[in-house]
Amino acid sequence: MSSRLATLFQLLAGDAQADRVVPPTGITARLTTFAAAAMAFLTVFALALSLATGRLADRWGTALAQSSTIRISAPDEQMDAQVLAVMDVLATTPGIRDARVLTDDEQRALLEPWFGPDLPLDTLPVPRLIEVLETEEGYDPAGLRARLAGEAPGAVLDDHTRWREPLVRAADRLRALGLISIGLIAATTAVIITLAASAALAANEQVIRVLRLVGARDAYIARAFVRRFTLRALTGAAAGSGLGMVAIWLLPDADPTGGFLTGLGFQRGEWLLPVLIPPLAALVAFVATRRAALATLKERS
Numbered sequence: 001m002s003s004r005l006a007t008l009f010q011l012l013a014g015d016a017q018a019d020r021v022v023p024p025t026g027i028t029a030r031l032t033t034f035a036a037a038a039m040a041f042l043t044v045f046a047l048a049l050s051l052a053t054g055r056l057a058d059r060w061g062t063a064l065a066q067s068s069t070i071r072i073s074a075p076d077e078q079m080d081a082q083v084l085a086v087m088d089v090l091a092t093t094p095g096i097r098d099a100r101v102l103t104d105d106e107q108r109a110l111l112e113p114w115f116g117p118d119l120p121l122d123t124l125p126v127p128r129l130i131e132v133l134e135t136e137e138g139y140d141p142a143g144l145r146a147r148l149a150g151e152a153p154g155a156v157l158d159d160h161t162r163w164r165e166p167l168v169r170a171a172d173r174l175r176a177l178g179l180i181s182i183g184l185i186a187a188t189t190a191v192i193i194t195l196a197a198s199a200a201l202a203a204n205e206q207v208i209r210v211l212r213l214v215g216a217r218d219a220y221i222a223r224a225f226v227r228r229f230t231l232r233a234l235t236g237a238a239a240g241s242g243l244g245m246v247a248i249w250l251l252p253d254a255d256p257t258g259g260f261l262t263g264l265g266f267q268r269g270e271w272l273l274p275v276l277i278p279p280l281a282a283l284v285a286f287v288a289t290r291r292a293a294l295a296t297l298k299e300r301s
Contacts, residue, residue, distance in 0.1 A: 028196045028203075032229055035192040036236030036281050037243075039185050044244025044274050046185065050178025051273075052264045057171035066138070067160065070099075070130040074154035082152040083128055089147050090132060095139030102129040189233070189281060190288040197229050197292040208297070222293035226286060233285030237278040245274050 070090075074082045083101060090099040102110075107129060141159045148155040201208070208221055248265050266273070 028200045029228075029232055032193055032196045032232040032285075033236035033239075035189060035196075036233040036285070037240035039189045039192075040237035040240030040277050040281055041244040041247075043182055043185050043277050044241055044248060046178050046181040047273060047277075048248050048264055048266060050175045050182070051266065051270055053171045053174040053178065055267070057168050057175065066134050066136070068132040068134065068141075069158045069160070070132060070148070071127045071156045071158065072130070072152065072154050073127040073156070074152075078154070079128060082154050083130070085152040086130060086148065086155050089144070089151050090130075093139055093144055093147070095134050095137055096132060097135045098133040100131055102131060186280070186284055190284050193229055193233060193285045193288045194292045197225055197289045198296055200225060200229075201293060201296045218294065218297040222290060222297060225293045226289045229289040230282050230286045234278050234282035237281035241274050241277045245271070 070086055072079065072082050072086060087099060087101075090096050107126060110129075111126075141157060145157050148157060211221055245266075251265050
């Protein structure tokens with residue numbers, strides 16, 4: 001790998017004589033530059049998707065892992081007594097950091113997205129909700145459920161496990177899909193550049209034949225093609241990455257009420273990651289063109 005990187009830097013330094021071997025313009029030049037730009041643009045969004053879903057999984061896991069909800073459903077004349085009983089149980093349960101009864105306004109805010117802002121809680125049999133915050137060590141859900149069943153039969157503990165695990169699992173899979181997409185984009189870029197390089201070698205067969213007659217080696221000829229296509233990929237990827245970063249920057253800022261859709265973007269040091277895309281695209285182009293050039297020249301030797 002180190003020798004390839006050294007060769008890559010030598011190619012970027014330039015060779016005026018070798019540059020004359022490959023025409024600087026043509027359909028292959030435009031195809032390579034456009035393909036690199038388009039793939040880099042898509043890579044920026046795949047990277048942003050992967051990072052955003054990673055943050056989302058961490059946020060969901062942290063927010064829901066240390067909180068629980070107790071729902072109390074009982075007749076009106078028993079509601080206050082059962083709430084007091086539940087609070088007494090929570091006060092003596094190891095692993096409970098804090099517990100509080102949600103106010104009517106808070107419960108109305110929770111139900112508002114489904115039933116509207118004018119929900120008459122006083123006339124509806126809405127259960128009373130208690131928010132439970134646990135310590136880092138946590139509590140024993142089975143033991144707490146057993147105590148609640150004895151002290152407050154109308155209380156039901158929801159430790160958010162059935163909500164947290166599917167959400168975190170889905171976010172983790174989205175993150176994995178983002179990384180897989182980046183790998184597929186890199187592979188597609190390599191295929192496109194390989195085809196373009198092979199087409200350029202076929203179009204310049206007469207030039208290659210003359211160079212061989214005057215003593216040029218295949219390594220020298222291949223180096224000329226590799227340098228051209230590497231620089232084209234680097235230029236196109238730089239343009240595509242820049243456009244992608246601008247597009248990401250224009251997206252709405254993260255908003256807690258907007259959830260995932262407003263959190264698709266980069267944060268702080270993550271903005272440096274798209275800068276790595278053009279050099280990586282150049283490396284992919286270097287490897288793909290070098291293999292294609294050497295293989296094609298060997299077949300036609």
